[in-house]
Amino acid sequence: xxxxxxxxxxxxxxxxxxxDGSREKTILKNxxxxxxxxxxxxxxxxxxxxxxxxxxxxxxxxxxxxNATIEGEVLFKGKDIVNADLPPEEIKYxxxxxxxxxxxxHLRRDLExxxxxxxxxxxxxxxxxxxxxxxLEHLLDRxxxxxxxGEARRVAILKAIITNPEVLILDEPLMWVDDENVLKxxxxxxxxRSMNVSVIxxxxxxxxxxxxxxxxxxxxxxxxxxxxxxxxxxxxAPEEQTxxxxxxxxxxxxxxxxxxxxxxxxxxxxVYEFGDFELSEKELIVLLGRxxxxxxxxxxxxxxxxxxxxxxxxWHHRCRTGYLPQKPIAFFxxxxxxxxxxEVCKQSKNPDGCRDNVEKALKALGINDLERSPFSLSWxxxxxxxxxxxxxxxxxxxxxxxxxxxxxxxxxxYVITGILNNLVACNGVSVIVAxxxxxxxxxxxxxxxxxxxxxRLVPSRDQHELSCYKSIALKIKDIYEGAVPCSxx
Amino acid sequence: MFRELxxxxxxxxxSRYGLLARIAVTTSMTTYSxxxxxxxxxxxxxxxxxxxxxxxxxxxxxxxxxxxxxxLNGLKVIFLFVFLGALFxxxxxxxxxxxxxxxxxxxxxxxxxxxxxxxxxxxxxxTPYEVSYVLEKIGMRTFSLILRSALSKLPLLFIDISDxxxxxxxxxGSGKIYKSIYYLLLESLLLGNAYYETYYIYGLPHIEVxxxxxxxxxxxxxxxxxSTIITTxxxxxx
Numbered sequence: 001x002x003x004x005x006x007x008x009x010x011x012x013x014x015x016x017x018x019x020d021g022s023r024e025k026t027i028l029k030n031x032x033x034x035x036x037x038x039x040x041x042x043x044x045x046x047x048x049x050x051x052x053x054x055x056x057x058x059x060x061x062x063x064x065x066x067n068a069t070i071e072g073e074v075l076f077k078g079k080d081i082v083n084a085d086l087p088p089e090e091i092k093y094x095x096x097x098x099x100x101x102x103x104x105x106h107l108r109r110d111l112e113x114x115x116x117x118x119x120x121x122x123x124x125x126x127x128x129x130x131x132x133x134x135x136l137e138h139l140l141d142r143x144x145x146x147x148x149x150g151e152a153r154r155v156a157i158l159k160a161i162i163t164n165p166e167v168l169i170l171d172e173p174l175m176w177v178d179d180e181n182v183l184k185x186x187x188x189x190x191x192x193r194s195m196n197v198s199v200i201x202x203x204x205x206x207x208x209x210x211x212x213x214x215x216x217x218x219x220x221x222x223x224x225x226x227x228x229x230x231x232x233x234x235x236x237a238p239e240e241q242t243x244x245x246x247x248x249x250x251x252x253x254x255x256x257x258x259x260x261x262x263x264x265x266x267x268x269x270x271v272y273e274f275g276d277f278e279l280s281e282k283e284l285i286v287l288l289g290r291x292x293x294x295x296x297x298x299x300x301x302x303x304x305x306x307x308x309x310x311x312x313x314x315w316h317h318r319c320r321t322g323y324l325p326q327k328p329i330a331f332f333x334x335x336x337x338x339x340x341x342x343e344v345c346k347q348s349k350n351p352d353g354c355r356d357n358v359e360k361a362l363k364a365l366g367i368n369d370l371e372r373s374p375f376s377l378s379w380x381x382x383x384x385x386x387x388x389x390x391x392x393x394x395x396x397x398x399x400x401x402x403x404x405x406x407x408x409x410x411x412x413x414y415v416i417t418g419i420l421n422n423l424v425a426c427n428g429v430s431v432i433v434a435x436x437x438x439x440x441x442x443x444x445x446x447x448x449x450x451x452x453x454x455x456r457l458v459p460s461r462d463q464h465e466l467s468c469y470k471s472i473a474l475k476i477k478d479i480y481e482g483a484v485p486c487s488x489x
Numbered sequence: 490m491f492r493e494l495x496x497x498x499x500x501x502x503x504s505r506y507g508l509l510a511r512i513a514v515t516t517s518m519t520t521y522s523x524x525x526x527x528x529x530x531x532x533x534x535x536x537x538x539x540x541x542x543x544x545x546x547x548x549x550x551x552x553x554x555x556x557x558x559x560x561l562n563g564l565k566v567i568f569l570f571v572f573l574g575a576l577f578x579x580x581x582x583x584x585x586x587x588x589x590x591x592x593x594x595x596x597x598x599x600x601x602x603x604x605x606x607x608x609x610x611x612x613x614x615x616t617p618y619e620v621s622y623v624l625e626k627i628g629m630r631t632f633s634l635i636l637r638s639a640l641s642k643l644p645l646l647f648i649d650i651s652d653x654x655x656x657x658x659x660x661x662g663s664g665k666i667y668k669s670i671y672y673l674l675l676e677s678l679l680l681g682n683a684y685y686e687t688y689y690i691y692g693l694p695h696i697e698v699x700x701x702x703x704x705x706x707x708x709x710x711x712x713x714x715x716s717t718i719i720t721t722x723x724x725x726x727x
C-alpha cells in the first residue's frame with residue numbers, strides 16, 4: 001500500500017473509560033488501521049466490542065462527550081487530529097441515531113443553512129445538486145422527526161457529504177433500514193466510492209455490504225484484526241432450507257381479537273386502511289413492511305394506544321398485552337435486572353414461580369449478572385432480557401414486538417427467533433412481530449405473514465422458502481467469540 | 490398525546506406575510522390590548538367592543554394567511570386555563586373573598602382574553618426558527634443558541650415520552666407511568682449529548698428569513714398596524 005494514498009491512519013490507539021468514578025476499563029487496547037483514498041472498509045464485532053468507541057475516537061468526539069482517556073494517534077493526511085478542537089471538515093461521521101444531526105425541523109432549511117456556511121449564496125443550488133445525486137430531493141420539504149429510519153439515515157448521509165468530505169464514517173448505517181433502503185444505502189456508498197471518498201463502516205448486519213467493501217476488520221478484545229473477506233462470504237451459502245407454510249392454528253385455538261375494516265389516519269396525507277385481521281391463541285404473526293408502511297401504527301392500534309377512525313376492534317378473550325418498542329431501553333424501569341423481575345412478577349398469580357421461570361430463561365439466554373443495570377446492557381442483551389420478562393413471566397398473553405431484530409448481530413437475531421418460536425409453541429403466548437427485513441423471518445415459524453404496504457394489510461400467500469441463517473449465525477458467533485482467527489492488522 | 494405535541498411543531502405552511510409585517514401586527518395587537526387593559530376603562534360595553542374588534546381583526550388576517558385553524562386550536566388549550574381561572578374567580582366571589590361584583594369578574598376575564606389573543610397570534614405566526622433569528626439580530630445570540638438547542642430535539646423527546654409511557658402502561662398498568670422516569674432522564678441526557686455532537690460536527694445552520702415577502706401586501710399590513718396603535722391611543726386619551 002503506497003503511504004501517499006493513505007488518508008487516515010490510526011496508530012496504537014488505546015481508549016479507557018473510568019467506571020464508577022475510579023476504576024479504569026480499557027475498551028480499545030492497541031488499534032492500528034490505515035485507510036486509503038477511495039477505500040471502503042468494514043469493521044465488525046459483537047455488541048459491546050467497542051465499534052462505536054472506535055468510530056467516535058477517530059472523529060474526536062469521545063474525549064469531548066465522555067470521560068475517556070485516549071492514547072495514540074489518529075492521523076489525517078499526516079496530521080494528528082485526536083485532540084483537535086474541531087474535527088477536520090474533510091471527515092464526517094453519521095452515528096447510530098440519524099435523527100440527531102438536524103437542528104432545524106424543516107430539512108431544506110437545515111441543509112441549506114448548513115451549506116450556507118461553506119457556499120454562501122450557492123447553498124440552495126448545492127443542496128439541490130447533492131440531494132438529486134442521492135435521489136433524496138423528494139424529502140427536502142419534510143420535517144426530520146417524521147422521517148422513517150431509512151429516510152433519516154439517507155438524509156443524514158446527504159448532510160455529511162455537502163462539504164465533499166474525504167472520509168465518511170458510518171456507524172450502523174443499516175440499523176432500522178428495510179430491505180429496499182439497504183439497496184439505496186449501498187448505492188450511496190458505491191457513489192461515494194466513485195467520488196474517491198473513503199468510507200469506514202461499522203455494522204452488525206454486514207452481509208449485504210460484503211460485495212461493496214474492500215477490506216473487513218474484526219474488532220475483538222480491544223484489538224483490530226484483518227479478516228479474509230471470502231471467509232465471511234462463504235457463510236452466505238444456504239445450508240439449511242426452512243419452509244414456512246403459514247401454519248394456521250388448530251381449530252381448537254381460541255380467538256383473541258378481530259379487527260373489521262379498520263382505518264386510521266394521523267392526518268389527511270397518511271391514511272392507513274388496515275382492513276380485517278384476526279388473532280388466535282398461540283399464533284405468531286409477522287407484519288413485514290418497509291419503513292413507514294404502518295407496522296408500528298398497527299401495533300399501537302392493537303395495544304389501544306391509538307383509536308381507529310373507523311371500523312372496529314373486538315376482543316373475544318382479553319389478555320394482558322406486553323409491548324417491546326423499537327428502542328428496547330424504553331422497556332426498562334428499574335435499577336437492576338433483578339428488580340425488573342420482582343416488579344413484573346408482583347403482577348403474577350404465582351410470583352415465586354414467575355421469578356424462577358424468568359431467572360432460568362435469562363440464564364439460558366446468557367444474562368447471568370442480575371444485579372446489573374438494564375440500562376447498561378448491550379442492545380442485544382436488552383432485547384433478550386425484555387423478551388424473557390414478557391414471555392416467561394406468565395403475566396402477558398399477547399406480545400407486540402416492534403422491530404425486535406434491528407441493531408442485533410446475526411447470532412443475537414438467531415437467538416431471538418428461537419425464543420419467539422419457543423414462546424408460542426411451549427408457553428402458549430401469542431406474538432405479533434413487526435419487521436422491516438426478510439432475513440430474521442427465515443428462522444421464524446410464523447402462523448401468518450402479512451405484508452404491510454402503504455397502510456394496507458395483505459396476507460401473504462407465498463410459501464416462504466428461505467435459508468435459515470443458523471449456520472451463518474453460529475459461524476459468526478465462532479468468529480466473535482472463538483480463538484483469534486486472523487492476523488492483527 | 491405526547492406524539493400529537495410533537496406534531497404541533499410542524500408549522501407546515503409558510504406565512505404569506507414577511508417577518509417585519511408579522512412583527513408589526515403582533516406588536517400592534519399587543520400594544521392595543523395593553524392600552525385597553527391598563528387605561529382603567531370601567532365601561533363593560535367598551536371592553537366588549539375592544540375584544541370583538543381585536544378578535545375580528547386577528548381572525549380576518551389569519552383567514553387570509555390560511556392559519557386560522559392553527560390559531561383556533563391554540564386558543565382551545567389556552568381557554569381551558571381561562572375557564573379554570575373563571576372558576577376560581579366565581580368561587581372567590583361566592584365565598585366573599587374576591588371581587589365584589591359579577592361585572593368585575595366578567596371584565597377580568599375579558600381583559601385576560603384581550604391579552605391572550607395577541608400572545609396566541611405570536612405563537613401561531615412565528616416559528617422557533619424566526620424567533621432565533623430575531624434574538625440573534627437584537628444581539629441576544631447566547632439566548633438564541635439556548636432556544637435553538639432546547640427546541641431542536643424537543644419533538645424527539647415528545648416521541649420518546651409517548652413511546653415510554655405507552656410501554657410502561659402496558660407493562661405495569663396505567664397507575665405506574667411515572668416508572669419511565671429513569672429512561673426519560675437518561676434519554677434527555679443523551680439528547681443533550683446528541684445536540685453537542687451535532688454542534689461539534691456540523692455547527693449551527695445559518696438562519697435566513699424573508700423580512701419582506703410581498704412589498705405591497707406587507708406595506709398595507711404595517712400601515713394598518715401602526716394606524717391601530719395611534720387610533721387606540723387617541724381614542725383613550727381624548
